[in-house]
Amino acid sequence: MSTLKREEYIPHLAYDSVIFGFSGEKLKILLIEYHKTGWLALPGGFVKIHEPLDEAVKRGLRERTSLHDIYLEQFYTFGSLERNKPEIMRKIMASQEKVVPEDHWLFERFVSVGYYALIDYEKVEPRPDALSDSISWYDVDSVPDLLFDHNFIVQKALEHLRTHLDQKLLSVNLLPERFTMKELQQVYEAILGENLNRANFQRKMLSLGILERHEKLYSGGSHKAPYLYSFLK
């Protein structure tokens, strides 16, 4: 962080990434833990003066988590005054034995653009950067206390993911190429965090026009073989 020269970055502007991970059972999010303080936060960063916002977010995620080729989507920009807590920034800097001036630009107010992604956490291997002690997946059901307004940012991202789940699932490989309606319902239930009525779910999914029906999945003697589906390209 010693290399963060004010003139290289847009002042007062940050971003935070909410990386949702799913792999058949539970929805999780990726959090970093800061050296020595034990504080948890979303991976975030700053935008260079001549860097497109989207590029900055991709670069930041790569640098801080070693994840790359992740499709990040913007969902909300956080611009309240309450979100600014310079004293926390001071403690983080102090814990890293950095000597910084009282009026360092990191202590100023920041507006933060939130991005999120949904990935299969079994297919990636995040690694912490020099700023962070560790980086781990946490259950969405029990997110611990996070720095700044990051719990609120997670909440907003979760609302967005749940509202746009139909579209989101189309672009993510969380299911095998061909799947049953039951498997699809399990993904929805895990991400929405609620149980769904089987008949209503099937009716809704078929009405969306995003599924293609294939042959039945014969598994032997059963006469109740379910149809297989795939997402329309």
Add this chain to the structure above:
Amino acid sequence: MSTLKREEYIPHLAYDSVIFGFSGEKLKILLIEYHKTGWLALPGGFVKIHEPLDEAVKRGLRERTSLHDIYLEQFYTFGSLERNKPEIMRKIMASQEKVVPEDHWLFERFVSVGYYALIDYEKVEPRPDALSDSISWYDVDSVPDLLFDHNFIVQKALEHLRTHLDQKLLSVNLLPERFTMKELQQVYEAILGENLNRANFQRKMLSLGILERHEKLYSGGSHKAPYLYSFLK
């Protein structure tokens, strides 16, 4: 604009407001025309150093259009490099006979947060500010060339409005307290810009659980009196 002192505002950060107007027939947007140049743009502005982002947007809309008590919703933050066109800013300043230094902060790169609203344009009376020649409603079907990336911003806002129309209509009084399914369909068709199948539309609207059904609308001898509906509070 001569009062825009750099130290009072967050540098590199702007906002733009897309105000959609509807009043029974056509969807329109509100555009301002700049003095002398004839250039059209969305009403926008800057965020003060100690001002919440949402407040800045409300203040700006009030100052530039005289509209107040408008419920603005954030939809996207625009952060590409291509959107920056300092030469246009220079011409606007020049057209107003302002003498500003070559390196004025208005000529720097800006990231802009987009907000939108849907209102009944017959219930408001926008008035231009000192920067603007005039302020008028334009058909969404035929938006003229706008400054910067404002045509793209309008397009993004329109996508957002159309995707979230069910929710949006709940909070806006574009219909009488009680209305028929046909009247509701006309609003959807005008805003979506397409014709809808009557039976599918009715089925979808009833399945959303946002309508309350009342008595039939008897208008005389007809036996085909339609039901009246209202939005659930």
